Amino acid sequence: MVPAKDIAPEAAGPRPRFLPLIVDVVVPVGSYYLLKNGFGMGTVAALGWSSVVPAVRTVWGVVKERRVNALAGLILFVNVVGLSLSLVAGDPRLMMAKDSGASSAVGIGVLLSVKWGRPMMTQGMKPFLVKGDAARAAAWDRLAAGSEPFRKAERTFSLVWGVVLLGECVARVVGVYTLPIDTMVWLGTVVMVASMTLAFLVSGRFAVVPMEKMLERELAAGAGSDR
Secondary structure, three states, rough: OOOOOOHHHHHHHHHHHHHHHHHHHHHHHHHHHHHHHHOOOOHHHHHHHHHHHHHHHHHHHHHHOOOHHHHHHHHHHHHHHHHHHHHHHHHHHHHHHHHHHHHHHHHHHHHHHHOOOOOOOOHHHHHHHOOHHHHHOOOOOOHHHHHHHHHHHHHHHHHHHHHHHHHHHHHHHHHHHOOOOHHHHHHHHHHHHHHHHHHHHHHHHHHHHHHHHHHHHHHHHHHHHOO
């Protein structure tokens, strides 16, 4: 669920923007209840089969782009390991908790990338700010090389997402082992959407907006020096 397209958001249109959300959220939740209540499938089997479509979409995205960025690779690895372990154990709660494990692993990976000076979430943010424009890409490179405030905002973006993902992990694990499974199927989605919304708002306020302003100033300064 990492936006790594080198395409401007304005050009993407509503269908490409919302299709991944539908595939990753609506399809798994809807298919779980359909398989369990409509076809009488067991809880473990329903959870497993409802995860097939988003898993296939993730693999297809990697194959189509012909490259794996660090974040996408980490998510795919954690999902495969988590699903394999949960199927072996046959525990429906463990199957649901593996999503929280994915969030925690990704969150830890993101935080470590900040510590190591290579913020992982930049791979998803940069195309959004650069918008496929060569001048904006050049301005980004200049700021990334010579502006500490810009690099700090870049680190802040990944820091916010890492903390939120870890918080989501804790909330979902508590819910998985204290609430009925049928409740957590939909409540887990609510927690995920709420966490993503919080991350978008906070990272936007403290990282994306400042970086966009710095990019605009850098573009204006570059245009002025060309006159």
